[in-house]
Amino acid sequence: MRRSILPLLALATAGIGFWLASTTAPDAVQGDYARIFHVHVPSSWIAFVAFGITAFGSLMWLWRRHQRWDRLAAGSAEIGVIFTAASLLTGALWGKPVWGTFWDWGDARLASTALMFFVYLGYLALRRATLDPVARAKRSAVLGMVAVVQVPLVYFSVNLWRSLHQTQTIRPDGASMGSEMIRAFLVNLLAFNVVYVALLVSRVRLAKEWERRDAREMATAGAAVTAPRLEPT
Amino acid sequence: MSRFWTHASAIARRDLTIEGRSGEVLSVVLPFAAVAVFVVPLSIDTLFVDLRSLAFPVYWLVSLLFGMQVALRQTGTETINQRRQLALAGVDPLSRFVGRSLAAAALIFSVTLFTLPMVILFYDPEPKPPLAATVVVILTFATGLSLLSTLAGDVTVGLRTRSALAPLIVAPLAVPLIIGGSRATEELARGRSSLTWIGLLIIVDLALAMVAVLAARPMEEATL
Numbered sequence: 001m002r003r004s005i006l007p008l009l010a011l012a013t014a015g016i017g018f019w020l021a022s023t024t025a026p027d028a029v030q031g032d033y034a035r036i037f038h039v040h041v042p043s044s045w046i047a048f049v050a051f052g053i054t055a056f057g058s059l060m061w062l063w064r065r066h067q068r069w070d071r072l073a074a075g076s077a078e079i080g081v082i083f084t085a086a087s088l089l090t091g092a093l094w095g096k097p098v099w100g101t102f103w104d105w106g107d108a109r110l111a112s113t114a115l116m117f118f119v120y121l122g123y124l125a126l127r128r129a130t131l132d133p134v135a136r137a138k139r140s141a142v143l144g145m146v147a148v149v150q151v152p153l154v155y156f157s158v159n160l161w162r163s164l165h166q167t168q169t170i171r172p173d174g175a176s177m178g179s180e181m182i183r184a185f186l187v188n189l190l191a192f193n194v195v196y197v198a199l200l201v202s203r204v205r206l207a208k209e210w211e212r213r214d215a216r217e218m219a220t221a222g223a224a225v226t227a228p229r230l231e232p233t
Numbered sequence: 234m235s236r237f238w239t240h241a242s243a244i245a246r247r248d249l250t251i252e253g254r255s256g257e258v259l260s261v262v263l264p265f266a267a268v269a270v271f272v273v274p275l276s277i278d279t280l281f282v283d284l285r286s287l288a289f290p291v292y293w294l295v296s297l298l299f300g301m302q303v304a305l306r307q308t309g310t311e312t313i314n315q316r317r318q319l320a321l322a323g324v325d326p327l328s329r330f331v332g333r334s335l336a337a338a339a340l341i342f343s344v345t346l347f348t349l350p351m352v353i354l355f356y357d358p359e360p361k362p363p364l365a366a367t368v369v370v371i372l373t374f375a376t377g378l379s380l381l382s383t384l385a386g387d388v389t390v391g392l393r394t395r396s397a398l399a400p401l402i403v404a405p406l407a408v409p410l411i412i413g414g415s416r417a418t419e420e421l422a423r424g425r426s427s428l429t430w431i432g433l434l435i436i437v438d439l440a441l442a443m444v445a446v447l448a449a450r451p452m453e454e455a456t457l
């Protein structure tokens with residue numbers, strides 16, 4: 001029963017977010033096109049959070065050597081890649097009517113986000129290529145720590161380099177949009193966070209089940225074949 | 234500390250000796266890089282595209298791709314048994330990493346330096362950047378790329394998909410090096426100060442060196 005609460009909560013908040021995003025007044029300049037903001041910005045935010053969690057899981061794995069940290073890092077990276085792809089796709093769809101092009105090479109954030117996407121595809125490819133679970137955890141923990149340098153670069157790219165993107169919408173000195181739009185945006189941001197947590201919990205649980213299944217298969221193969229020890233001795 | 238550098242220089246010497254004997258960089262990578270520089274003008278219509286404007290982008294792209302190939306060359310790959318022997322002999326993983334990076338940096342520097350006159354010959358960029366400053370840019374680029382490639386090479390050692398996987402890891406992370414190198418050369422060619430871009434290259438080099446210091450030991454453990 002408890003397991004179904006998080007997905008339901010994710011579904012409910014996403015539903016409310018979608019409703020608010022659809023019913024707020026259209027933007028004065030961009031009209032209805034601006035509504036894609038409610039998907040694009042939270043997707044980017046979740047990508048940053050997910051890769052941050054991957055780095056945290058990698059760090060914790062290197063420190064504690066407990067398999068749960070590797071599951072967390074891997075699950076979060078997979079979700080991060082999906083949300084980065086969503087961010088790139090929605091950004092391109094938004095860019096066409098507003099900037100007149102799907103992609104602009106002069107925009108630092110577009111290029112740096114695409115690079116971040118490729119870096120984490122490399123991370124996932126490394127995981128797939130390493131069959132031994134302990135070696136996989138060790139190698140990907142090192143890469144997970146290195147790859148996270150991309151996150152601040154993408155976030156601050158609009159301030160550091162030439163960009164078509166606007167700078168941060170909500171800053172300590174105030175927000176550059178109306179209160180109705182902010183409310184809808186914050187609800188969507190919350191919804192995306194809940195969806196992320198629900199997906200991560202499910203992914204980590206699934207990884208744990210796979211490990212148990214592998215251990216069972218190893219055990220039935222005979223006493224000579226044993227599952228690798230993942231926990232610290 | 235002196236033992237650290239003794240080990241590092243011995244490993245760098247070993248890698249350069251292997252290269253001297255096998256000649257992989259000299260007889261395979263260098264001619265391949267030359268062909269790449271030569272093929273680009275053939276693939277475009279030079280009546281409509283100004284080759285001069287392509288000179289430095291092509292140069293830095295070739296430097297990145299072939300620099301990676303140099304650092305991840307087959308004959309320079311340590312086997313797991315070799316790594317185990319070094320570990321058992323008490324060689325610090327960081328000094329092993331530094332030694333390998335130094336050898337890779339020297340080779341990448343040679344390849345990129347060799348490609349420069351070819352690009353100038355075939356593409357005739359105008360105005361041309363001053364040689365001494367360009368060498369400094371190439372040196373900082375080679376240092377960063379060697380650190381990054383050694384790191385990726387170590388993370389992927391022993392994997393069947395290494396030859397494709399390591400460049401997939403290096404190429405996106407090497408973008409600041411490409412940006413720094415290419416912008417610095419453009420500024421130099423226009424007679425302007427390129428200190429900002431050389432500064433970017435040095436910062437990236439330092440950041441990668443810091444990552445190497447932090448990651449060398451866990452990486453050694455990960456791949457033994």
